[in-house]
Amino acid sequence: MRNKCIIVMVGPSGSGKTTVGDELTRRGIPKLVTTTTREPRVGEHDGIDYHFRKMADMNPEDFIEQTLYNHKVYGLTKSEVSKALSTHDVVHVSLDRNGAEAMKAFFPNETFVVFIHISKETMIERMRKRGDSEEKIVERISHSHENNELIPPKETDLIIENIDVELTVQKILSHLKLSV
Numbered sequence: 001m002r003n004k005c006i007i008v009m010v011g012p013s014g015s016g017k018t019t020v021g022d023e024l025t026r027r028g029i030p031k032l033v034t035t036t037t038r039e040p041r042v043g044e045h046d047g048i049d050y051h052f053r054k055m056a057d058m059n060p061e062d063f064i065e066q067t068l069y070n071h072k073v074y075g076l077t078k079s080e081v082s083k084a085l086s087t088h089d090v091v092h093v094s095l096d097r098n099g100a101e102a103m104k105a106f107f108p109n110e111t112f113v114v115f116i117h118i119s120k121e122t123m124i125e126r127m128r129k130r131g132d133s134e135e136k137i138v139e140r141i142s143h144s145h146e147n148n149e150l151i152p153p154k155e156t157d158l159i160i161e162n163i164d165v166e167l168t169v170q171k172i173l174s175h176l177k178l179s180v
């Protein structure tokens with residue numbers, strides 16, 4: 001086991017990153033809350049799901065990395081990481097592949113990248129289940145093709161097909177030799 005570990009989950013929209021992350025949080029592994037200029041979805045709350053901010057409030061100096069995803073800015077602040085790692089040895093966060101690359105560069109010893117694999121059919125099915133509009137689904141599918149989201153980034157440490165959430169969580173924890 002490493003001293004400190006940042007579990008970075010990467011995968012296309014609807015693959016289950018949020019669901020798996022919520023389960024890790026339930027077991028005491030806190031989530032790094034990232035910041036975005038996108039609008040909250042129904043049921044999402046500021047400070048819990050994301051820090052929802054206006055573009056003018058995104059100061060690049062505050063961030064470890066920023067990415068543009070579907071015309072919206074997303075980023076992880078330095079303070080979010082230092083705050084969480086000062087009280088916990090293991091934390092998790094969901095990022096796109098640019099984020100995984102940035103985290104491996106910034107925290108090479110701490111970052112553990114998990115690629116959540118999913119078929120296009122399952123992806124569509126799960127986004128429908130989540131309540132995404134057909135328009136948003138089409139937009140996200142084409143985005144995932146254009147951005148190679150269905151292929152693991154080169155920084156990947158572990159690939160998991162998220163068929164069962166509990167099994168996915170178990171695989172991550174056992175790989176890191178964690179029992180929580």
Ligand SMILES: Nc1nc2c(ncn2[C@@H]2O[C@H](COP(=O)(O)OP(=O)(O)O)[C@@H](O)[C@H]2O)c(=O)[nH]1
Binds near residue numbers: 034067095097098099
């Ligand atoms: N690089 C980076 N990616 C992020 C950040 N926050 C969220 N993401 C990723 O941005 C993408 C879009 O997130 P979201 O709008 O919540 O849609 P989702 O893919 O359906 O969960 C997902 O791949 C997230 O993991 C961040 O701070 N940095």
Ligand SMILES: Nc1ncnc2c1ncn2[C@@H]1O[C@H](COP(=O)(O)OP(=O)(O)O)[C@@H](O)[C@H]1O
Binds near residue numbers: 011013018020129163
């Ligand atoms: N293993 C699974 N089996 C069935 N449904 C799942 C599974 N994992 C996630 N889901 C469902 O799929 C939808 C998309 O999952 P979500 O965690 O929001 O994905 P992401 O954060 O990767 O976009 C949600 O409705 C969620 O409840």
